[in-house]
Amino acid sequence: MHFPVRRALAALALALACAAQPACGAAAAKPASNDIPIPDIAYTRFVLKNGLTVLVHEDHKSPVVAVNTWYHVGSKNEKPGKTGFAHLFEHLMFSGSEHFNKTYITAMEHIGATDLNGTTNTDRTNYFENVPTSMLDYALFAESDRMGSLLGVLDQKKLDLQRGVVQNEKRQRENQPYGVAYQLLTENTWPAGHPYSWTVIGSMADLDAASMTDVTDWFKTNYGPNNVVLVLAGDITPEVARQKVEKYFGDIPAGPPLARQQAWVAKRSGSHRSVVQDRVPQARIYRVWNVPGANTPEEPLLDLAAHVLGGGKTSRLYKRLVYKDQTATSASASDDSSEIAGQFDLTLTARPGADARKMEQAADEELRAMLKSGPTDSELQLAKTAILARYTRIVERVGGFGGKSDLLASCTTFTGNPECYKTYLERIKAATPAQVKKAMNDWLADGDYVLQVDPYPANLATTAKLDRSKEPALGKPESLRLPPMQKTTLSNGLKVVVAERHTAPVVNFSLLVDSGYASDAPSMPGVASLALRMLEEGTPTRSSLKISEELESLGASFNTGTNLDGAFVNMNALKATMPRALDLYADLLLHPAFPQNEFARLQKDRLATIAREKANPQQMALRVLPSLLYGKGHAYALPFTGTGTEDAVRRMTREDMVKYHQTWFRPNNATLLVVGDTTLAELKPLLEKSFASWKPSEVPKKNVAQVGQPTKTVVYLMDRPGALQSVIIGAQLAPPRNNPEAVPLQLVNNVFGGTFSARLNMNLREDKHWSYGVGTQIASAVGQRPFLSVSPVQTDKTRDALQELVKEYTGIAGAKPITAAELKAAQDNETLRLPGSFETTSQLAGAYQTILQYQLPEDYYNTLTEKALALTPEQANALAVRSVMPNRLIWVVVGDLSKIEPGVRELNLGEVHQIDVDGNLVK
Known part of the structure; x- marks a missing residue:
């Protein structure tokens, strides 16, 4: 479903922009993977007589309950010639049911639902929403009614409407740069007849041919409660959950028995290649192998391999292709695990003007080196810490993608064991370099498919029957009492604001600097955002790669961002490593070196980014719109992407970065916001020590002038x-x-x-x-x-x-x-x-x-x-x-x-x- 407008509007780049980074200290921090515990998400499980599996997790920090419903059916359950049904049906599930005949998202928005959506992949279709506790009955009534009573109001008009929406979703995806790749990769990596050999969204022809009989049969076959896992997580008890679920779902009849696909890895042999043109500014290489899927012993080993090979700035591909050779603007590896098989892939985007063949050859050399020697102990520790830290942060959220309810539902749907993630993380912790090396040689030494995307020459039921004649009464808005902001000022004038929350062992640091795009000179747009991006590129005592290694070793994340009026430097740290992470954070804030070699590299990357923006339809418009709206010369009259112009970026120097930092990064022009598992008493001595060398100074005034509305269309x-x-x-x-x-x-x-x-x-x-x-x-x-x-x-x-x-x-x-x-x-x-x-x-x-x-x-x-x-x-x-x-x-x-x-x-x-x-x- 993915209501896409908020994602599209996020392209304005007026919210915080993020980019991972670390901070200060002299010696390398000790890897933290051994100290990071495996999360324990407590749950109660019960199964209704109609086969509905229910899990309940209590988390009473906020009056919210996550409702996460997973149907064990995806595109792999379709047949050739009838593709796209699982995703089309996901859309139909939002169009109203017999006793709840209204647009589902509209109804849920009216009761204050958040993290609200539905998604389809190869293996499952899920529907999720976080609702105020007082609205849970309403949400369960609606969710159960579309499970049990959808067909009563499903008609040709609704089918035609959602078919049109899905076809426009397909067009929108394919209209993006590199949009041609997904279809080609899917068709060329899986053998004919394999359940993964067609795309989730399906073909236009199959969508056109979908009939009422087809979708009715799909619902009757796959949408019975015996094919569903329902997770309720949040402000609820198991006793209340059982009563409500029995009431709303208990009278829905079970569906028919279902066949299940078994593992079908479809390992390939030899090397196969395709070349396609697209209206993109940079060549891109996709390289894919078929590998074992989720919940297999190989999955964690290949996940670790992917992280070491191409999981970020500390990875081998990034160091070689982006930093050293500078033939690529991005280089990544991932292990994408599905239920019956997985795919390991490399994605390499060439720098404009660079030789894509040399980029690809260098990536192959890095792969071959890892196949020969495996990862080092330190590389493996960094990868383990990164994965364990990601799972630690899951406990903050009850719902949505990657929340606790999502993890419980996934494990239960695909393994029957809600705690399967513990097995995965135990395998992560226990993995050795030799095991990772063996897994790589077993699966990545042969059988790759390469897709080369070149720029187009133009450049461009057994319980009592529920009375569904009327909906449950709506609840009322829940009271909101956020943690109070505690304030202090350091001896150098830096304002500090602390908000305590002790429900997860995580602390978030955010430095707010009064600058932003509006602080750029009209002739030099993009300085602020590029200078912020460079904060992670080195200090006098730490190189860029050393910073990334320290962050990973601490389980911390670092990012910077700019909007029209401000610059932001953020670090999210684990409580266990917070003091060391704070030292690193202060070093990054106060002592950026702006190395000339890194500036030159990022200057090229920024030019490549602008070229990509000029090939993306929405970003094309958002680049030119500000000057049309505010008038040339206004502080806001620069691309809403924040990247500046090609002319300005070409003229920028390292000294512009230094000057920006010296001018605007002053304690009297900033506020440090700290939120999470700490106290003001604990923090202030640490902050006084970390920021003792930061001195105040006079800061220029920005002139954000008032302008008139457009005078005509x-x-x-x-x-x-x-x-x-x-x-x-x-x-x-x-x-x-x-x-x-x-x-x-x-x-x-x-x-x-x-x-x-x-x-x-x-x-x-x-x-x-x-x-x-x-x-x-x-x-x-x-x-x-x-x-x-x-x-x-x-x-x-x-x-x-x-x-x-x-x-x-x-x-x-x-x-x-x-x-x-x-x-x-x-x-x-x-x-x-x-x-x-x-x-x-x-x-x-x-x-x-x-x-x-x-x-x-x-x-x-x-x-x-x-x-x-x-x-x-x-x-x-x-x-x-x-x-x-x-x-x-x-x-x-x-x-x-x-x-x-x-x-x-x-x-x-x-x-x-x-x-x-x-x-x-x-x-």
């Missing part, structure tokens, strides 16, 4: 020949984030396009199925904020979709007033989902960062529910009329102009100009 066209979709972006300005009307305006936005059930998505996706998903966002900023709609639509509907968007803008601005029901839905979504938004230390830190950066009241989130519920329809409509300007919008349309330009011009929305990827007018 103007349409800008950008050509992307051969595009399968057009991307339409509408833009105007909104008041700053700390404006008193920010909360009401967000509610108006939620009605318009900010949620799945908003007007735009209901129109273009659910009603007309011209898109996989559209939406709007008011990005955060200290100054005027960009208010954007992003609409990827199929090419032949570009004109009609743009016309519908104009109609929707006019509607929300007064022609179609917001109804009481729409406002209530937006209020429910905004308030009820709050408790599920602060599970992890990183999420909590993100909330406090928002408060601190935009100078919001300290009780902002604790009082948000009250403020949101106070808005009336009259107030909402008055605000919409004042705020939304349908006749003064900047439109940017990216697509195949040979097919879409005449239709766009026919609409006569205003002046129409064609611009290139740099925003220059094309004559």
